[in-house]
Amino acid sequence: MFELDLRSRAPVYEQLVEKIKELIINNVLKPDQQLPAVRVLASELTINPNTIQKAYRELEHRGYIYSVPGKGSFVKPAVPGTNDARLQALENELGKIISEMLYLGVPPQEIITMLKKLLAKKEGGKLDD
Amino acid sequence: MFELDLRSRAPVYEQLVEKIKELIINNVLKPDQQLPAVRVLASELTINPNTIQKAYRELEHRGYIYSVPGKGSFVKPAVPGTNDARLQALENELGKIISEMLYLGVPPQEIITMLKKLLAKKEGGKLDD
């Protein structure tokens, strides 16, 4: 289900957080869908269960999943307009990316075109619903 | 010249890299402008010179500055169209941000508006040249 790069300098649990978050955001993992059990995923990836739990704990803390003892861990349904702080952070990140693109010599019009192209692709892929 | 958050979980040298990179990208630090000497900046920030050097080494490796033994470290002038790899990485980051905004319920039109607003602001600030 997941692929890891053990050679990477990024911590394994952090890679896991990013990967799973990405799957949730892209609707590959659907709302309320159950995630692999801590021990199961640890066995599949041949890493320690504690590392998985650390990733799950972080994902729960960031609001992407919820866990129920005895039942399992599940994708937390997103509620629009409930995460202004995260949205503000994203706008800030967007600003940095734009600055660097301008710095690299990309014309503003080309940046807009790039955004629209990406939006079309992502919106097109939303036909999975 | 720089401000650090020693309480942060992010490594000091990494914070330095990000801060300086941002100053370069936003043209606060001009091309070929000299950066503070390793020992000087270390003294100002009351941290170890080795930590500064690690940050400078990383910045040089990423192509944002160049260092000359005996002279100093300087802002490397950007040459447009010379960094396709970095541009590809930025487009990838942009894609992730868009995905998360859509996931949070932001309408596509609103994302475009947000981008244009940010572009206007950054382009306006470019009058420093």
Added chain:
DNA sequence: TAACTGTATTATTTATGTTAGTACAATTAG
């Protein structure tokens, strides 16, 4: 009851970040 789930705890090992101190070669100001 038995087999699953998440969670918690302690200990150990390994990797990374940071400081400290020293040294050397290139450059520049006097």
Added chain:
DNA sequence: CTAATTGTACTAACATAAATAATACAGTTA
């Protein structure tokens, strides 16, 4: 030339974080 600056390299020590290992416990489910 000399002295003071620059970047760079190196070793050692310490602190923190990441990852593994081995149990253990409570809630859930078949």
